[in-house]
Amino acid sequence: MKQLAMKGTLVPLLAILCVSLVQAALPAQDSQGRPLPTLAPLLKQVTPAVVNISTQSYVAERDNPLLQDPFFRRFFGLPERQPRQRRSQSLGSGVIVDAENGYVLTNNHVVGKASEISVQLLDGRVLAAELVGADPEADVAVVQIPAEGLTALPMADSDVLQVGDFVVAIGNPFGLGQTVTSGIVSALGRSGLGIEGYEDFIQTDASINPGNSGGALINLRGELVGINTAIVAPGGGNVGIGFAIPANMARALMEQLVAFGEIRRGRLGVSGQTLNSALAKAFDLDISKGVLISSVEPGAAADRAGLKVGDVVVGIDGREVEDTADLRNALGVLRAGAEVELEVMRAGRLERVRAKIDAPAQQQFEGRQLSPRLEGLLLGDIGEDSPLYGKVDGLLVLDVAPGSYTWRAGLRKGDVIVSVNRRQVTSREAMIQALQQSPNRVLLNIRRANRALFVLL
Template sequence: MRSLTTARSTRYVLYLLLGLLLAGNAVALPTHDSQGEELPSLAPMLDKVTPAVVNIATTGRVRVQGNPLLDDPFFRRFFDMPPDRPRERRTQSLGSGVIVDAEQGYILTNNHVIEHADQIQVTLRNGNSYEAELIGTDPDSDMAVIRIDADNLKAVPLADSDSLRVGDFVVAIGNPFGLGQTVTSGIVSALDRSGLGIQGYEDFIQTDASINPGNSGGALVNLNGELVGINNAIFSRSGGNIGIGFAIPVNMARQVMAQLVEHGEVRRGRLGAQAQDLTPELAQAFELKQGQGAVVTQVSPGSPADKAGLKAGDIVIEVDGKPVRDANSLRNAIGLLQVGSRVRLKVLRDGETTSLTATIEEPVSQGQGGEQLHAHLTGASFTDIGEDHRLHGRIEGVLVSEVEQGSPAWRAGLRPDDVIVSVNRQPVKDLTRMREVIGNSQQLLLNIRRGNGALFLYLR
């Protein structure tokens, strides 16, 4: 076993040294071995980067999902059970973050690292700890921005993640398993990974640099010490690293951060078109040689897409000069644009290339205040799942768009982005049906989809 381990270690060292030598002058100041010969090292680069990678610890409270039978008012009445009280539990979370603006103290991390947090504690590499202020979160991209008030901070310079190539060497820095700051190295294994169902907007960098629980929100840097991605997730059956990790490209993180700092949220606009992947079968049916793109299936009347001249059957191949691989990449490109942005679309129509320009508009809201539906829902706003929402076509229900903290709806356990799929055990596919089911009901039993889970809420 020892000889096998030694052989593996030797191969790994040779592999790393070869990669660093091929990388040219990307790594500064080699060290010397005992014979005085120079050897390359990542240490000089890491000395500059690691002070900007922080450990994050959070505490908070979440509502505990109980047995659905115990939340059923008919079940409780039949067995003459006393009124149930809301159940909560304390939560703790460990993760990582990256200082990207030393002057303002802004730190990028993942939304799931600080979600449900009442208190966010940031610890620097030198051991100093600070309580952080939450600037904004975006669950759809799993990004968050927090801020600390501290002097002499160091930030990581941002790279252009669009210039990454498969095979580029990268280094992951974070706080795996709460051990403290840890560095691992590897390569970019793949780019533009999507369709994984991890979050709403996916365009991941895949890497074999070890990413483990606690690395979330940490830095993925290139050999120049520039940030190329924010560590986000792993693919694993055991919960540990197996060489398949994912990071959010820094270009996406940069766009999300700009809106979070300005507005405290991401204000996604509306193009008003639905699309599907351009499959080989569809390409043949359209008599195209083009192998990538998004086929427009529907254009909403009066929408920005309609005003720009986009039509069903058009194949979008570029957005603002960047190639569109499939419907997901089109959705990502539009979803990161602010309201009022002008976007250039290159489309194939009847075998000819056409350029169109659209102006992104505010989403059409046909929401309703909770107080108009039921007293227990006061403080919440509800909408149908719109065509531009990530869940459109994937689930039927009513979207909770906003919940005012401290309101009856908030105290009952409703949260933004919840999807109500049934009321009093009757399915609801839209607001119209939800109004009908609620009617004059005194009590409400809501079946909620939240993220990748589900729960019942009993409002009385």
């Protein structure tokens, strides 16, 4: 009886299982047998191109400034101090954009200060990556992995994006592993947020969280339209306001990073201000958008091209210019020597002017030339391409040699030295005079992003 009962139960179960397998092999359908809309086929194609990135770095630990003073240490007979370091780990995302050469696009804040970079592919492979180059100003970086069996995402023309277009964000939020979210383009050309030096963000409500940085924002054709970068997060999580760097900007910067290992921004040699209704009326203009040129540097690219004070720049290389941020962002992706076409309103007429971008004129010098305590530093003027230009007076740290004395003391590329031994410095000569005051110690006042700190060498 038990045997018969088992056979009677087994037959219906097998029938149900067979029906379930057949249904699983077919596309999902509605009650009338029509296929349900799904992103699954698209994601199956594109997700292998989005990778998880993990990094390791060594951060100098801060302690009492007195312990950094050599005179204090000699007075109390303390041994020479080696700055302590702690190991730091972080997670992020990246996008394979060149399968043949193994190039991965990501954010500078994901890999820029890393000592070791690992890339995990969707198939489970973990590959050691090398930093090709990074641009802290636009928060873009390129790393390279072995080019074997990779899938790359094609890059779209992000200039054709429109508010309301559907987009999908792919990344590694909170270290959970690859995650997909969807939404729309909420706004375009977001700037003035104070997140990066160059801002021209795509805003989206596709959920972006910590760890998504460097991941892909794609359109419904499976093309890369942006690199996920930042969020507005008053409570620490996603609130539906995320930002991505447009693919066109990322592509232009990547080309320079691959070619030179750095961004070689040029300069036009003009100063200007966003046109408003009051200025338009004062200059008898019938336009309300653009950049009014207030000064032209003699002999610079703008001067040679014939630009004049009072001209209003309304376009660059076919792209509309509404304000100074638009102009700065457009120029910020151009390398020195590139030619650009400017659309200019002059005396009520629209004219087109071609200019060849100059290389930045920037004084550079090594810190060790001035003092052994500045060993490892490369210093220079704050260039016109810097977001700090005209806002902060000081000397820019162009580079810090890893492992050097100044590196171990905590100085980093992008810092601005505002004063030395409590004397303001804006030039090499001013720094020499300040160093002569106290040859046995160097007290630096540093501006770093929105913070200020003292470093005693």
